Amino acid sequence: MYRSPSYKTYEVNALFADSLSARLPVAGSIPRDYIFFNYPSSNEGYEAAGRDLKNPFESNAVNLAEGKRLYTNFCMHCHGETGNGDGQLIGTGKFPPPPSYSSGVSSRGGNMRDLTDGKIYHTITYGINLMGPHASQVNPAERWKITMYVHELAKAGTAPAPAASDSTAAPKDSTVAMN
Template sequence: MNKTSILGLAFLAITAITVMSSCKDKSKPGLEYAPNMYDAIAYNPDQKNPNFADGKTAQVPPSGTNPVGYARFNYPDTREGYDASSVGIVNPLAVTQKNLEEGKQLYVAMCGPCHGTQGKGNGSIVELGKYPAPPSYSTGVSSRGGAMKDLTDGKIYHTIQYGINLMGSYASQLSPEERWQVVMYVRELQKIQ
């Protein structure tokens, strides 16, 4: 027998087995390709799970851990936290043209409607007359005391993180890096007279 005959017989045997196996009981599907694609091995978050003592699949993360992409801010939303952030935090980003440009874009989009494009407290929402003007970065006085032009990186970041008075928190709208870019741009606005 030559190679072609052997391969031909093997092909015929496989074909015959396939045909024979497909003719048997239809209630048994036979071989399944990738059954994990429709029968998941993993538990869904809302399913009961016998692997945990409380029987829940969705577990609280261990204390002291951070989710991926989350930066912990260790200063509380209190006056003491605000004052501590003044000395404990400095902007980790280098002052570059790229960071200043991105900070300006973020500032105009997020802060400009109230604070104005030049930080004078004359944004478009203030001009409508429904909200009081925030203090100017260069000449105003902070509601927590002290001149706005003397605010440190930490105090500005703390205010963006938690908000103050009518200003809400921007922690969910701006990533930590974006907040630092805004801080960098606000520091530039503090210099404008």
């Protein structure tokens, strides 16, 4: 390796008519480990992803635990622990809250709890409003697990309220001496 056969930056290359040594990749080449996502960052792409994409991972305890861990690391600071849009950053008052997963309305229309896997995945990938894209921080498998966990938060927030206690029952006497 005393003499490297590679060209240095901006070195003249006699093999090409333009003499440039820095070449563009061949048209149609795909970077290693690149996963193709054929849905543009637009409302049409969002709707198409919502219609076409389904979570490929089985909903089980292991995947949900991983989804919760990822949600805690990447989402909870804005969306809050329960997904109600009350995260630590929102509590500062400097940012408007994101909609609640269980009772909020999406800025693209529809209830948040009714969002499909594909719509959530698309939003994590490209972001929306103040939420930036997370495609560079969270790989596709992790995005699907976060999507799975977001659905669980939406379900948890819409659970029926506990039955009201019978108001006709006599209140417990708290003044009775305990012996």
